[in-house]
Amino acid sequence: MNEQAIQEQYQHIVNLLEQKRLKEAQVQLEAFLWNCNDWTLRNRLEQAKVSYQYMLQYMRQGINDPERQKLYRQLLAETWELAEQTRISLLDEVSTRYYHSLHKNKKNMVAGYGMSSWLKVLESFPDDMAVCQLMPDNKQSLDSALQRHEGTAQYLFLTTWGNSGWTAEEEQEARLYLESELLPVNDLCLFTGAILLSLMECFDPRKFSWLLDAATHADTQVNQRALVIIAIILHIHSSRLRLYPELMAKLSLLDEDGSFGKQLNRVYIQLLRSRETEKIDKKMREEIIPEMMKNVTIMRNMKYGFEENIDEDDRNPDWEKAFEESGLGDKIREMNELQLEGADVYMSTFAQLKSYPFFQNPHNWFYPFDMQHSSIIREFGLKPTGENAVLSLILQSGFFCNSDKYSLCFTMAHIPQAQRNMMLSQMTSQDLNELMDESKSSSLRQYALRPDVISNQYIHDLYRFFKLSQRRHEYRDIFKEEITLHRIPALKDILCKPELLATIADFHFRKEHPAEALSIYKEITDMNHADAEIFQKTGYCLQKEKRYKEAIEAYRKADVLKPDHVWTIRHLATCHRQLRDFATALEYYRKAEAMQPENRNLPFLIGSCLAEQERYEEALQCFFKLDFMENDCIKAWRAIGWCSFVSGKFEQAMRYYNKILALKPLSTDYLNAGHAALLLGNMEKAAELYGKATSESGNRETFLEMFDKDKEMLIKLGVDEKDIPLIRDLA
Structure with a gap:
């Protein structure tokens, strides 16, 4: 069988299991297994088939079995696991993907050399480094300690990734990593990354259970990574968790006080926001960076608040005017706002900086930034000083994700010393003092340790791995997929709460995804938790979708809950106008005008409705009013010209058309x-x-x-x- 045939056969079995057609799924799996040499899998399937036959036989005989549903669920889970293991075993023989080379190598591991022995090596690393720092001249011992630590971490990562299903013993050994007080946090973070890649290939209830424990780990770096991975794995294996009641109970227990749901919802929004990265990247490449290059002279002359204020009056106001007129000011402000809300604005900048040898090893994409990594020590030394200390401080902030911090370091290391000095000289001594100031540097570090910053930066790291790594075409890119965590059965009780759903709907609303926002607002409405604002937004989404009759219904509900709100009134008028119900639209526009007599757009809209009803004399009065309110209002002149023309006032029409022809x-x-x-x-x-x-x-x-x-x-x-x-x- 080739790779495509294996995947198709597996998917067919999965479809049968999702429809709960267990008997047919087992028959198809038996045929699937004929191509596989793993007799253990065949024996397990035979046991599952026999158990199911007995269960059906007891049912036929009318025997009441209180454990029937429990056994049925176990058989579904077992059959699905067997199908998955069969798929992987068959692909090992034909696929060139890196994962399958790792999975095959698992069979060749040395007995007795596993996770517990690697843990001891990793736990000894802080002590080894402490000794090396006492002997800064002994380069050999430093290199040896780093090599032993990083080699072990890499081996742990690759073997965990290639392991399609932990044994009970391996699960126990993995728990020691969570319980260890000596294990460096960065190594535990790397371990969670390996579990992500492993679970993406094959669902393993033991690994998922480990993740749920990791989500309660004391260290924020660990628990936030676990949280992101839980969200991704539930997105990928959305139907699996309901087959494991013990995992469902554990997940439910995590959200006992509702805090887990709030955190998961925040990660949900961050994952949705990551799907906007390509738009931001395109905007940076095609609009902002070219505009900055065009306006480089203006920007060179601009002052951004770093300089002394002695010669404050010497600034040429034309520079700032030119900066604003270029449109660059608005674009940069927009990017700043996106950055503040957590958008990935650096992807376009750092995408070109992932060709360093460091990034050729998959595990390095998952390793948190560490100044004690051998590749960093090689470039900047064990204890950075001077310019390197400034760089070290910048790298401790939460502005860049871990992958980009490594890129920044390697890029800086390749810049000649003279140019580095010149870059540093651009910062005044005041700027440097501010950066090195303990309170300022402390606040930068505290920002970097915020849970929302850590989870967001981790998603940025994952985004780069799935979009830029050498073997990216081998991995499932979840960032291309529609993510709807609140619709996953296992998360229904956790995320389907009106206050959480509202934040997801509002995100889609702000990002102008009317269809997605609308479906969630309707869910909130079905829960009887909709207020006037929800109905207003529902109406607006329907209006954007050109579903004007439904929009009117939503706006009317908003008007009942929050009467005479001018925004609602105007949108009701617009929808009626779109349906060519000009009489009703006119009523609403007149109501809005009574609330906003100074609004210059309303006389035009009222006049337009009157003109559509061929009430040209009344329409002309509205357009004359608009012409009086605004100087050189071509919009009013056009309307006056046309209404005058169709009502037979040709000279008046000609007079106004001549005024238009003289302008634009x-x-x-x-x-x-x-x-x-x-x-x-x-x-x-x-x-x-x-x-x-x-x-x-x-x-x-x-x-x-x-x-x-x-x-x-x-x-x-x-x-x-x-x-x-x-x-x-x-x-």
């Missing part, structure tokens, strides 16, 4: 002015204006299309229908 005319303005000239009997002027309308519209066909739309109106106003083909040819 469109092709339709030339066309309508031509109509006015035609009805005034000025055929030569009409021909000239129609000619300009043709050239402005780009081609003859567009002009004829516009002209024909007005044909009925021209006939109604007295133009002979037989003359119309001739008039069109005057252009």
Whole structure:
């Protein structure tokens, strides 16, 4: 069997299990196993089949078995596990993916050399480093300690990744890592990364149970990583957890006080936000960076608050004006806002800096940034001083994810010393003192230790691994997928709470995903927890989806709960106008005008509704009012021109069209002015204006299309229908 056939056969079995067609799934799995040499799997399937046959036989005989559902669930779980192990075993023989080379190597491991022995090596590392720091000149002992530690960590990572299912003994050994007080936190974080990759390939209840324990670990670095991984694994294996009541109970217990649900919901939003990274990346590459390059002179002359204020009045105000007029100011402010909310704004910058040898090893993408990593010590020494101390401080902040911190270090190391000195000299002594100030550096470190910052930066690390690592095409990229954690059966009781759902819906609402926001707002409404704001947002989403009748229903509910809110009234008017119910739209617009008499847009909208009802005299009064409120209001002039024309006031229409033609005319303005000239009997002027309308519209066909739309109106106003083909040819 080739790789595609194996995957298709496995997926067919999974589909049967999801439909609870266990008997058929077992038959298909038996055929699947004929291609596999693992007799252990065949024996396990035979036992599962016999158990199911006995269960069905007892049922046929009418025997009441209180354990029936429990056994049925166990058989579903066992059959699914066997199908997964069979798939992996078959792929080991044909797939070139890195995972399968790791999985095959597990069989060749030395007996007695496992997780417990690796733990002892890793636990000894802090003591080894302490000794090395006492003997700074003994480079050999330092290299030896680093090599032993990093080699062991790498071996632990790769063997855990390649292990498709822990034994009970291995699970116990893994728990020692959580309980150890000597194990460096970074090594435990690396271990959780390996468990993520392993679980993505194959669901293992023992590893998932370990993750649930890791989510309560005392160290924030560990528990936040575990939280992110739990979210990802439940997204990938959304149907599996319900087959393991003990895991469901453990998950439920975690959320006893509701805090786990709030944290998981925050991670949910962070995962959703990560899907916006490509848009941000594109904006950075195509808009912001090119704009910065164009405006480099302006930016060089700008002051950003680092300088002394002695010559404050010497700044040329034209620089700032030019900066704002370029549009760059708004774009940079937008990026700052995105960064503050946790968006990944550095992806485009650091994507080009992942070709260093360090990133060729998969485990290094998961290792938290560590100044004591051999690759960092090699470049900056064991105890960074001077410029390296400044860099060290910046790297301790939470501004960059771990992967980008390594990239930054390697990039800095490759910059010649003279250029590094020049970069450092750009910072004044005041800036340096501020950076090195204990209270400032302490606040930077505290920010980096916040749970929300750690989980967000970890998601950024994962995003880079799945998008940029050498073997990225071998991994399932969850960042391309729609993520709906609140719909996963195992998380229903944890995340399906109105206050949590509202934050997810509001995220989609802010990011202009109306369909996604709408479905969640409807769920909140079905729970009878909707307030006026929820109904307003529901209406707005429906309006964006062009479902105007449903939008009106939602807005009316909002109006009942929060009467006479001008925003609701205006949107009700807009929806009625879109449905061409101009009479009702007019009522709402008049109501809004009574609340906002100074609003300059409302007279225009009221006038438009009146004009659509052919109440041209009343419409003209509205447009004259708008013309009075605003100077040189072309929008009002166009409306006055057209209403005057269709109501037979051709001279008034011509007067206003002449005002428009003197400013910023469109092709339709030339066309309508031509109509006015035609009805005034000025055929030569009409021909000239129609000619300009043709050239402005780009081609003859567009002009004829516009002209024909007005044909009925021209006939109604007295133009002979037989003359119309001739008039069109005057252009």
